Amino acid sequence: MQPTPFSHNAFWSQLLNSRLVPDRESLLAAVEEMKVWTVLMAEHAKFIRLGLDPNPNQEELFRMADQFAIELDRLYSRTIIAPNAPDETLYILREETIVLVNKLIQFKKELFQALESCQGLAILPAILVDHVRREADRFVGTLERSKHDQQTRSRDTLGLSGGGQLAQTVPRQLYHRLPPQQLFTVAVEETMFFSRIHSEHAEHLSMSFRPEVQESHRQTAIRFHHDYNNLLMQAAEVEQSGTQLRQLIDEERKLSHAFRDYLGQLLDEISTCRIPTGQTNFPPLLADHMRREVIYFIDILDRFRFS
Ligand SMILES: [Fe+2]
Ligand SMILES: [Fe+2]
Structure with a gap:
């Protein structure tokens, strides 16, 4: 797979001549999403x-995943740009990110289907491949939304109830532009x-914790799993009733602070080999990624301010 070239002056001059000139605040909001998500x-x-099984038939998949990692690392290093970078630079960076992450989404989709149908083998659970695909779809959704206010991802695609209805996917830094009712939908979604x-x-x-020796870690993880599931159901009720959003956000914040601290502590125990047996059955970076x-x-959550 080759990097996707995008930069060409003709396109930019065409854009400037059209009425579709990007606004700087939207471009900067997209860059802020890119800094986190690339x-x-x-x-x-x-x-x-x-996580792929290293059998000879999967060598190609392994190399594709490796190439994506290289390309995305390069994109990330380009998001650390001077605050006064010209609009054209930001625009091109956003376009290249959309193109590359859309290819990654396709790769994740095909891998998920291969694992589900047992045509591919991995220690990576299929559900986790679908999980990272949903995160990628939401990420591209925020970038598309920063372009001329386009909504491109359905709620179904993001794993939300509501079927083919389009999801909001508004970049965090543009919430202040939204009227209250739309902000409510963004918060719920x-x-x-x-x-x-x-x-x-x-x-x-x-x-993924080791049986018996890491039992207390496992029990805590199970509690977080249930608590987040409960809040997921509560969020659906809030959307239906149109009430108690503030209470939901407060509970999400409280649970998420606790989960963040748990993951931080876990990372500390793993990186100093103090966790029972000194190691885990998952890569230490995963705990940091989740954190x-x-x-x-x-x-x-901190950006939702409802009077
Ligand atoms: Fe992730
Ligand atoms: Fe994740």
């Missing part, structure tokens, strides 16, 4: 690379999306 996407590719995501993180950890995703969610 790293996480690169790590997804690395987790896939690590993000709460549902990340409750499911963190519930799956906790469930995956609970299945950064919960920190991102806390940042989202």
Whole structure:
């Protein structure tokens, strides 16, 4: 797979001549999403690379995952740009990110189907491949939304109830532009999306600790799994009734602070080999990856201010 070239002046001049000139605030909001998610996407590719069965038939898949990791790491390094970078640079970076992550989404979809139908083999659970695909779809959704206010991802695609209805996927830094009713929908959708995501993180950890010797870690992970599931159901009720959003957000914040601290402590125990037996059956980076995703969610929650 080759990097996707995008930069060409003709396209940019055409854009400037049209009425579709990007607004700077939207471009900067997209870059802020890219700073967080290109790293996480690169790590997804690395987790896939690590989790595939190394039989000779899967060499191609392994190399594709590796190439995605290389390309996404490069994209991430380009998101650390000067605050006064020209609009054209930001625009091109956003376009290249959309193209590359859309290819990654396709790769994850095909891998998920291969694992589900037993045509591919991995220690990586199929459900986790679907999980990282949903995160990638939400990420591209935020970038598309920053372009001319386009909604491109259905709630179904993001694993939310509501079928073919389009999801909001508004970048965090643009919430202040939304009228209250739309902000309510964004809050409910993000709460549902990340409750499911963190519930799956906790469930995956609970299945990955070493039997007996890491039992107390497993029990704590199971509690987080259940607590996030409960909040997922609560979020659906809030959407139905149109009430008690503030209470839901407070509970999400409280649970997410506790989950963030648990993951931080876990990472500390693993990286100093103080966890019982000194190691875990999952890569240490996974705990840090999950911790950064919960920190991102806390940042989202802190942005919802309802009077
Ligand atoms: Fe992730
Ligand atoms: Fe995740």
